[in-house]
Amino acid sequence: MKCKKLVAVLLSCLFLVVMAGCGNSGEKPAADGAKKAGGKKIGVAMPTQSSQRWIQDGKNMKEKLEKLGYTVDLQYAEDDVQAQVSQLENMITGGANCLVVAAIDSNALVNVLAQAKSNNIPVIAYDRLLMDTDSVSYYATFDNKGVGVAIGKYIETKMGLKEGKGPYNIEFFAGSPDDNNAHFLNAGVFEVLKPYLDKGQLVCVSGQTKFDTICTLRWSQEVAQKRMEDILSGYYSTGKNLDIVVSPFDGISYGVAAALEGAGYKVGQKWPLITGQDAELMASKNIMSGKQSMTIFKDTRVLADKCVKMVQAVLEGGQPEINDTTSYNNKKKMVPSYLCTPVPVDKENIQKELIDSGYYKKTDLQ
CATH class of the missing domain: 3.40.50.2300 (Response regulator)
Structure with missing residues (x-):
């Protein structure tokens, strides 16, 4: 009789253990949290x-x-x-x-x-x-061709190309050849500016307009600076002035600006229009000082x-x-x-787009 009671107690305990396990829904702990x-x-x-x-x-x-x-x-x-x-x-x-x-x-x-x-x-x-x-599965991005179009249209407007102004000397930089965005962006730039090259309102003195020639591996500032130095010494050493530099990225713009300074160009004195992309803090400061003309803000x-x-x-x-x-x-x-949607930013709208939006504080740009 005692044995039967002992078995009953053991079975009851086992039942409670099983029910406790069920109360945890039988789920295993998540792997490594x-x-x-x-x-x-x-x-x-x-x-x-x-x-x-x-x-x-x-x-x-x-x-x-x-x-x-x-x-x-x-x-x-x-x-x-x-x-x-x-x-x-x-x-x-x-x-x-x-x-x-x-x-x-x-x-x-x-x-x-x-x-x-x-x-x-x-x-x-x-x-x-x-x-x-x-x-x-999916792709989240900015309108990359639209970035190039916006850069091209900025140049078109600021240099009065629609009104027939020119000729202006222009040099082109593109992004990294292994980044598909660079190809889309470059296509957008030339969609706007090629007609002005064909008319002679824009003159690429170096003749370097093909993507394979103007691309910049890894979007590198150093690579861009070296190429800009070579262009300046090879094509602009006889007194020709460079009026426009198409840069697809703020980092490339820094390299371009450094090469120009090294060649004796001074901000405010026949300093070329320089474009950019990404609205980096340094680029935004450069826009305020006149070293860079514009950037594309990608929030x-x-x-x-x-x-x-x-x-x-x-x-x-x-x-x-x-x-x-x-x-x-x-x-x-x-x-x-x-x-x-990308947004072109220059001195005229930098307050609205970068400061009022809370992307930067006003003190960041000082």
């Missing part, structure tokens, strides 16, 4: 911290994703292609549920992105299109917000907001995209 309640792990791969805009992109992305409860693995590869490949591999093996990738050289990422696809990990291209892969807060909403929709079974399905063919698929 990655999956919080209502959140998952997002790998964010950025190209470099040498440019202010990428630092801000990463910061904005991380803050917005974490606010939604996601765990974020933010990595910078410092323009080292193999480092970015390794970072993405580690994100995949580390349990990432989604990847956001701003590529250094997208052609080098084809295999690692295929690994992501085989692991059912969605990939969102961030500001730089991922080429030659069907592993990318990273807006871009990060659109990309975060893409991530959220993909992971929660929703439909991301898309406004372009025909522009971005990566040679494997037409990538559904959201294009943010």
Whole structure:
């Protein structure tokens, strides 16, 4: 009889243990703390911290994703292609549920992105299109051709080209050949300015107008400065004045300006119109001082917000907001995209666009 009672007590205890386990829904703890309640792990791969805009992109992305409860693995590869490949591999093996990738050289990422696809990990291209892969789901960017068009139209307006003014001497710089954005931007520039080259209102003294000649690997300031120095010594040493420099990026503009100063050009004294892109703090200060004429403002807060909403929709079974399905063919698929609008900024609207919007404080530009 005592044995029967003992068995009954043991069975009762076992039942309580089982029920306690059921009260936990039978769920296993999230691996290495990655999956919080209502959140998952997002790998964010950025190209470099040498440019202010990428630092801000990463910061904005991380803050917005974490606010939604996601765990974020933010990595910078410092323009080292193999480092970015390794970072993405580690994100995949580390349990990432989604990847956001701003590529250094997208052609080098084809295999690692295929690994992501085989692991059912969605990939969102961030500001730089991922080429030659069907592993990318969506693309968040600015209207890259629109950036080039805006640069071209700024020159057209400021130099009075529509009114027939000229001729002006002009030199062209383009972005990195391994960045698809550079090709779109350059196409936009020449769409506006080629007619004026054909008419002779714009004269490229060096004759360097082809993309393969004017491109700047990794958008490098140093590479741009050396090329500008060579152009000045080779084509402008006999008294010709350079009137316009088309620069697709603020970093390239710094290199151009340094070369001009080295050649004896002075701000305010036949200093050329110099364009740019990204509204970096130094570029904004240069606009205030006259060293740079304009830049294209790409509000990273807006871009990060659109990309975060893409991530959220993909992971929660929703439909991301898309406004372009025909522009971005990566040679494997037409990538559904959201294009943010770029804004040209110069002395006339820098207060409104950069300070009043809260992007910079007025004291930042002093």
